[in-house]
Amino acid sequence: MAIFLSTSEKRAILKSVETESELLFSFYLALENRVNQRVSWGSLLGPNASTIWWHTAAEYLSDAAMLYALKPNSALKEWLKRHCLEIVRKSEYDWVGPGFRNHSEPYIGNLETAHLCWGVAATYDLAKDIFTSSEKEEIELALREKGLELCRKWLENNNHLANWRSVLFSGAMVAAVVLEDEKNVRELLPEFKLCLDALQDDGSYGESLQYGNYLWIAQTFAKEAVLRKYPEFLNAENVSQSIYHKSSVNWFATSMLYSKPLVTWGSEPRARAVNFNDSAAIFRPSADVLLSIAVRTKDSKEAGLAYWMFEKYYQPVPKQGPHDLAAFGMVNDWGFLTLPFLTYSLKSLSPERAKLALTTRFSNGNRFARDAWEGKTVLATNGGSEPLHGLGHLHGDLNSFILVHNQERLLVDPGHSCYRNLIHGLESSSQTHNTCTFLIEKESLGLQEDMAKASLLEQKSVFPRRRISNGKGAEKIQRGDRSLICSRDGAVSVLGAEVGSAYGKPIKSFSRLWVLAGSHTLFIIDEVKADYPVTTVWNWVVNNKDRNTKWESQGNSLTVEKGNAAMRLMHGGNTNTAFPVFGFLHDSYHTEPNQLGEGRSGDSLIFRFTENEKRKNRRVVHTIALDEPEKLGQWSFKTNDNVHSIGNGLESWRLETPDDGSLTIVSGSGEEWKVKSVKTEYELKRIK
Numbered sequence: 001m002a003i004f005l006s007t008s009e010k011r012a013i014l015k016s017v018e019t020e021s022e023l024l025f026s027f028y029l030a031l032e033n034r035v036n037q038r039v040s041w042g043s044l045l046g047p048n049a050s051t052i053w054w055h056t057a058a059e060y061l062s063d064a065a066m067l068y069a070l071k072p073n074s075a076l077k078e079w080l081k082r083h084c085l086e087i088v089r090k091s092e093y094d095w096v097g098p099g100f101r102n103h104s105e106p107y108i109g110n111l112e113t114a115h116l117c118w119g120v121a122a123t124y125d126l127a128k129d130i131f132t133s134s135e136k137e138e139i140e141l142a143l144r145e146k147g148l149e150l151c152r153k154w155l156e157n158n159n160h161l162a163n164w165r166s167v168l169f170s171g172a173m174v175a176a177v178v179l180e181d182e183k184n185v186r187e188l189l190p191e192f193k194l195c196l197d198a199l200q201d202d203g204s205y206g207e208s209l210q211y212g213n214y215l216w217i218a219q220t221f222a223k224e225a226v227l228r229k230y231p232e233f234l235n236a237e238n239v240s241q242s243i244y245h246k247s248s249v250n251w252f253a254t255s256m257l258y259s260k261p262l263v264t265w266g267s268e269p270r271a272r273a274v275n276f277n278d279s280a281a282i283f284r285p286s287a288d289v290l291l292s293i294a295v296r297t298k299d300s301k302e303a304g305l306a307y308w309m310f311e312k313y314y315q316p317v318p319k320q321g322p323h324d325l326a327a328f329g330m331v332n333d334w335g336f337l338t339l340p341f342l343t344y345s346l347k348s349l350s351p352e353r354a355k356l357a358l359t360t361r362f363s364n365g366n367r368f369a370r371d372a373w374e375g376k377t378v379l380a381t382n383g384g385s386e387p388l389h390g391l392g393h394l395h396g397d398l399n400s401f402i403l404v405h406n407q408e409r410l411l412v413d414p415g416h417s418c419y420r421n422l423i424h425g426l427e428s429s430s431q432t433h434n435t436c437t438f439l440i441e442k443e444s445l446g447l448q449e450d451m452a453k454a455s456l457l458e459q460k461s462v463f464p465r466r467r468i469s470n471g472k473g474a475e476k477i478q479r480g481d482r483s484l485i486c487s488r489d490g491a492v493s494v495l496g497a498e499v500g501s502a503y504g505k506p507i508k509s510f511s512r513l514w515v516l517a518g519s520h521t522l523f524i525i526d527e528v529k530a531d532y533p534v535t536t537v538w539n540w541v542v543n544n545k546d547r548n549t550k551w552e553s554q555g556n557s558l559t560v561e562k563g564n565a566a567m568r569l570m571h572g573g574n575t576n577t578a579f580p581v582f583g584f585l586h587d588s589y590h591t592e593p594n595q596l597g598e599g600r601s602g603d604s605l606i607f608r609f610t611e612n613e614k615r616k617n618r619r620v621v622h623t624i625a626l627d628e629p630e631k632l633g634q635w636s637f638k639t640n641d642n643v644h645s646i647g648n649g650l651e652s653w654r655l656e657t658p659d660d661g662s663l664t665i666v667s668g669s670g671e672e673w674k675v676k677s678v679k680t681e682y683e684l685k686r687i688k
Contacts, residue, residue: 003125003177004066004225004336004340008343013339017070023315039075039076044060051324057115058118059327062119062122062335062336063335063336064123068126081130087120092107092145095109095150108157113151115327115328117151118170118221120142122174143178148184152188154168159468161197162390162392166215169195173191174225186233194468196219199215200363202250203251204248205364205390206389207277207390209273211279213248214329216247216285220292224337253308256273257272259312259316263545263546265596275402276382276397277397278415279415281412281587283588284313286326287332288336288337288341291337304349305354307347307348308350330588331588331597358370358488359486359488361483364385365384367381367383367384369516371491376405377516379401379493380404382397383497384496391463391465391466396433396435396460397413405627407564408563410562410565412543414599418589418598419591426584428461430459431456431606432539435459435539436537437458438456438457439534456537457504457507460480461502480499482498483496484496487682490673491517494514494515494675496512496513507528513682515655515663519626520626522624523621523624526621530616533615534614534616538609538620539606541606542605543562544585553578553579556609558571566627568632572620573611582601582604585603585604586603621644621657631648644656653665653667654666670688673687
């Protein structure tokens with residue numbers, strides 16, 4: 001039998017089709033529908049294709065091969081055979097990748113090379129009987145010389161840790177397993193552990209959710225190939241422990257927000273996630289990754305969480321497209337391994353039942369505070385990372401944050417689109433995130449557009465890659481941020497980070513503390529110190545994706561209404577009324593420009609509050625009320641020296657900021673908390 005479909009798995013799938021069992025049958029029908037549609041095109045790419053063939057070949061071939069293995073027919077056989085052989089017979093130059101890849105000789109593989117290995121290998125494994133003896137020889141030769149060897153050359157010629165290494169390793173390993181090349185399989189086994197060392201020890205990843213998933217989908221293909229064909233190799237080489245000793249499940253689950261329709265994408269609910277760095281706002285982990293963890297891990301909690309995410313974000317919408325953007329990591333989907341995995345007995349475990357912390361931090365710098373699971377408010381911040389194991393695709397977003405209320409993203413991250421867009425550098429910069437920038441020159445400037453063109457100090461976001469030395473990851477990378485606090489007591493959560501080093505001179509320090517009090521109140525305390533006076537600019541990035549956001553800016557107040565959520569921000573700095581600059585807000589990445597996931601000018605409204613005078617040091621408090629639009633007017637704000645009060649008649653909160661640098665938080669019912677500095681961090685303690 002095939003490697004990627006055992007006899008028992010095939011039997012179970014076909015039985016579910018016969019009995020029309022609800023879950024498996026719905027995904028089988030969805031697979032059949034999308035494959036049959038592609039077969040009807042005749043060509044590999046359909047009439048409305050938005051991608052190039054390299055970026056859909058793996059998904060299209062593996063889907064078709066799985067359906068053929070389950071329910072063969074002549075039209076499917078002809079389509080699958082023709083397009084697999086077309087790819088096999090393409091030149092080595094083409095196997096290197098599209099024109100924007102390096103084609104210097106001697107050739108070295110790229111991401112696309114690994115994808116072709118996946119697609120051709122899956123086809124050869126699942127539908128070997130459709131090929132003649134001579135065609136099998138062609139396939140094996142191409143997999144070896146154009147696939148396996150080119151992928152191995154990349155591994156031999158590159159010594160940095162990131163998602164690329166996992167993908168190229170996976171392409172080589174899957175090809176080697178299907179070719180039954182035991183020598184190459186054994187030689188590649190140590191790469192499992194090395195590639196996973198790009199992840200933080202807690203399973204988070206320095207590059208982003210999107211690229212963490214891309215790393216995991218590559219690992220999943222390689223792991224399944226070896227586990228199904230050569231399980232004894234994993235045990236003999238002690239590789240099994242390397243594969244399963246950590247996963248990204250807790251980070252994935254904590255990063256998910258909700259699922260609801262998104263303008264321009266249709267009426268079906270779509271996942272939303274916390275999309276720091278180069279990550280999609282409509283991110284959901286690939287179903288093959290989630291189900292692989294649910295089936296293979298021995299950690300019952302992680303297995304349950306993984307299956308819970310599948311149930312929540314895939315089970316209700318098995319036919320949800322697009323289906324041509326998944327394998328390359330643009331818009332994640334479910335793939336050819338989903339049906340085999342669904343034959344296993346799986347149990348779901350929600351984050352609440354798994355007792356995931358409502359307020360928590362990950363070592364890549366992502367921090368989260370919720371009022372409750374399935375509650376009203378989510379605060380997600382970026383900053384305070386530990387040394388990073390693998391990094392890239394960073395934005396200048398330290399001390400930036402995302403604020404969600406009533407399933408509406410109010411303050412947002414811009415996300416990313418095509419890397420070859422001229423605006424990619426801008427959408428990665430600090431001025432398009434909810435953080436601070438600094439004007440170094442301000443004299444003789446008057447108009448708003450002139451202010452934006454002044455000498456602007458932003459964060460550094462490009463760093464050298466982490467290198468490999470003697471077969472192991474070498475020294476980890478410091479990004480220039482450090483943790484101040486991540487703590488919760490009762491209804492109060494406090495997050496904080498210091499990120500001054502990310503800017504460089506003249507900024508000595510930029511500390512930001514967020515205090516989430518209950519479901520409706522957020523205090524933000526900023527302290528900036530510089531070597532000489534500079535002008536601070538506070539950037540607030542408001543979601544205007546559906547063009548229905550209502551806003552009002554008066555003095556130091558900003559009011560925003562979107563859907564069933566609203567916020568009023570009282571800015572505490574010495575600034576003037578701010579009017580929006582029109583920014584971009586992207587849903588997902590695409591390799592080509594002007595695609596569905598790419599935002600337009602005005603999808604975000606960037607409100608810049610700019611200081612009226614230069615200062616060396618300042619401590620500024622911002623107060624935000626969150627509620628339904630019709631209830632927002634009930635909230636009142638009051639500031640008296642170092643005391644900031646907010647309330648609506650039903651609840652109230654008070655923040656005291658004495659000159660010693662501490663904070664006191666007092667609820668309307670008399671509860672009191674203290675935040676004070678202890679060595680290099682802060683601690684939160686209940687006083688009464």
